[in-house]
Amino acid sequence: MQSPIIVALDFPSEAQALALAERLNPKQCRLKVGKELFTRSGPQVVKALHAMGFEVFLDLKFHDIPNTTAMAVKAAAELGVWMVNVHCSGGLKMMHACREVLDLHEGPKPLLIGVTVLTSMEQKDLAGIGLDISPEEQVLRLAGLAEQAGLDGLVCSAKEAQMLKRHWPSGQLVTPGIRPVGSMQDDQKRILTPSQALEAGSDYLVIGRPITQAEDPASALNAIFAELAQ
Ligand SMILES: O=C(O)c1cc(=O)[nH]c(=O)n1[C@@H]1O[C@H](COP(=O)(O)O)[C@@H](O)[C@H]1O
Numbered sequence: 001m002q003s004p005i006i007v008a009l010d011f012p013s014e015a016q017a018l019a020l021a022e023r024l025n026p027k028q029c030r031l032k033v034g035k036e037l038f039t040r041s042g043p044q045v046v047k048a049l050h051a052m053g054f055e056v057f058l059d060l061k062f063h064d065i066p067n068t069t070a071m072a073v074k075a076a077a078e079l080g081v082w083m084v085n086v087h088c089s090g091g092l093k094m095m096h097a098c099r100e101v102l103d104l105h106e107g108p109k110p111l112l113i114g115v116t117v118l119t120s121m122e123q124k125d126l127a128g129i130g131l132d133i134s135p136e137e138q139v140l141r142l143a144g145l146a147e148q149a150g151l152d153g154l155v156c157s158a159k160e161a162q163m164l165k166r167h168w169p170s171g172q173l174v175t176p177g178i179r180p181v182g183s184m185q186d187d188q189k190r191i192l193t194p195s196q197a198l199e200a201g202s203d204y205l206v207i208g209r210p211i212t213q214a215e216d217p218a219s220a221l222n223a224i225f226a227e228l229a230q
Pocket residue numbers: 008010034059061085115117118119120155156176177178186188206207208209210
């Protein structure tokens with residue numbers, strides 16, 4: 001089976017990230033490079049992971065005026081990443097500019113994914129930023145904009161996957177906030193287990209600390225992969 005697992009390489013140095021990657025199998029997962037690692041190590045770490053045979057999700061959650069965001073997405077495409085993301089709350093014009101720049105890009109195009117409501121946020125956090133609606137309503141509103149802009153899918157909580165697949169069947173759903181039974185919740189709020197997330201309609205599962213902080217990360221990945229392959 002093509003693995004749905006994306007391991008989040010949230011490390012403070014390239015050395016640590018590559019040491020973890022060395023222990024993982026590119027047939028069992030893809031890797032996510034996020035803000036901390038990229039800010040410290042830059043495109044070099046992405047190139048090193050590509051050289052090890054991994055496909056990379058560049059998770060920098062771009063959010064800026066349309067031209068700036070689109071040029072950042074273009075740079076990601078030129079780096080050869082498999083997936084890139086932008087915040088849907090940047091609006092329709094911003095997402096549309098990103099779609100257009102990728103349509104013009106020659107060669108393999110990364111999947112363009114929109115971030116809806118962060119999995120660390122609950123209703124009261126939305127109220128704190130002036131949004132007096134439920135996370136589900138806000139996710140649906142942003143999903144509608146992302147579909148209209150021609151994005152390939154969404155980052156969302158697996159708890160919203162079923163609802164989103166009904167509204168946008170072809171949208172690829174990338175879901176963090178995944179916790180195998182018995183692992184720590186950490187700062188995640190809207191969580192599901194790997195199997196529950198796939199059943200709910202997730203296409204890709206972003207899993208960080210339950211694998212990267214495990215005593216034996218390869219076994220932790222293997223156990224999740226085996227459970228999903230059943
Ligand atoms: O875009 C993301 O990947 C993301 C979106 C979101 O809403 N919530 C979320 O946790 N993430 C990322 O998913 C990863 C989750 O890591 P763990 O909580 O350690 O499994 C982190 O790298 C987060 O940056």
